[in-house]
Amino acid sequence: MKIRKDRLVFNILGVVVILLITLFCVLPFLLILTGSITSQGSILRDGYRFIPKEISFQAYQIIFESPDMLLKAYGVTIMVTVIGTLTGLFFTAMTAYVLNSKDFKYRNHFSFYFYFTTIFGGGLVPWYIMMVKYLKMKDTYMALIFPLLMNVIYILIMRNFMKSIPDAIFESAKLDGAGDFTIFLRLVLPLSKPSLATIGLFIALNYWNDWYNAMLFVDKQSMFPLQYFLYQILSKLDFINQTASRSGVPVPQMPSEPMKLAMTVVATGPIVLLYPFVQKYFVKGITVGAVKG
């Protein structure tokens, strides 16, 4: 079969455009990776380049020799992510279930009650005072969990997912004498596994990438989550020096530049490695979310 000329032109143009944009998206990742295995001296002399002139794994060595601060930060993030995601997901699904039940007369009122919070708010200051002065959350793990627990958009997306469960299932369960909470626990949750995975991953990603709440509410170094710990490393030299004194490398000989990048790699690696397996859930979430909220 002859390929038509317009197809050919389109395919060539299309591949070029997509390749360029893909490259644009990936290059920063590669630069960080090559930068992290360049020797400090080479960076100071030649700058960061795509192909390192002098390869050195010293930065990783130092990080893995005294990983206690890094592990602590990982621990905080994992704990916050697991607890926050499971609790948040449970409440999100439960709320969505109620908003989706046809025999619940006030469901539209409640939907609007939730929705209104996305279009009007009191701003940062009253919220901050609420968290610190009235909920007493300064320097607590709750300050990292509570603000991201529930999100109106996720509740509405979850409700959209649940619309596809046939009503007959609820009705027959009711005839068998099951209460609402039993129906939710025994029927709705198992039937919503794919959508739970989708929303759960969105919530988990929010927790994993969060540094903002740590910046606002956490001053104790031992409670820093991974991303905020990384931010400290990147923006404050004394953080690098602290690591240096723990690992026994004299401060002037610290490979501070590649260490910043190596820390970035170590903090981002798991997400990038996990990403191919979870991507499809995110794609699904975006497409369902785009259908009216």
Add this chain to the structure above:
Amino acid sequence: MKKKNGILYELNKNKVKFLMIMPAVLYFFIMCYVPMTGIVLAFKNYTYTGGIFKSPWVGFNNFKFFFNSGKAFLVTKNTILYNIAFLIINNFLQITVAIILSELAGKCFKKISQSLMFLPYFISWVVVGAFIYNLFNYEFGAVNTLLNSMGMEPIDVYSNPSAWKYILVAVSAWKWVGYGSVLYLAAILGIDSEIYEAADIDGANIFKKIWHITLPSLKPTVIILLLLSLGNIMKGDFQMFYQVVGNNGLVLDATDVIDTYVVRSLMDLQEFGMTAAAGLYQSVLSLFIILGANKLIKIIDNDYALF
């Protein structure tokens, strides 16, 4: 007997459902509705001991302070202009990518490139900040290394405010191109394939098909999405601006948006009253813009109206 449609009847009939929705109701009450009453702070001189309700009133002083600081106009302008630039460029790029991906043969190539374009969405803004440092650092950033090797003068973006417009627009495009194109791709796949087949029979070439079928079919989606993002036009993406630009005084005039201004005043200056005033100004303006956008959506397609 109770009235069949009264609130008490409903409460009794759906007791369990009310209980099940209560955690979420309470959550948003504490996190959103109670802080809304904190709006009064904008008219008060906040003291820690007085709290939200017992601090003394100062009338419109906080607003006067905010508007006289000369910052109000600047941050509003920056917020709106940046958002408009993001909107136009991001959507253009996302639609282009979606159209190409929908027409291109080669499943494997499409899959891999789509995955790689989606990757930036998963990265925290802190890491994006590391990327920016890695690229634009004056002494050894990759961009300057490249410029040097080509015999050109290195650029110092940290003392060059106008460079940040381009950097921020590029970063936003980079972060959202994969995410947005997924959305538009779904819309394209929803177009009736018979229209394309009919066009094939009529001998239309691929460019004609894109121009006369795909783009017009996408028009409602684009308009709705644009109007929806119009509602956020007064909101600067704090995490992005803060991490990409950093706390860099030299370029603040070109990069300060309402949200960064608010957080900085709160964290650095502890200016509760003035910051609350700026926040209220932003919230109220936002609300009016959303109401307006919603009216427009209703005119175009009632199905997509927010409320």
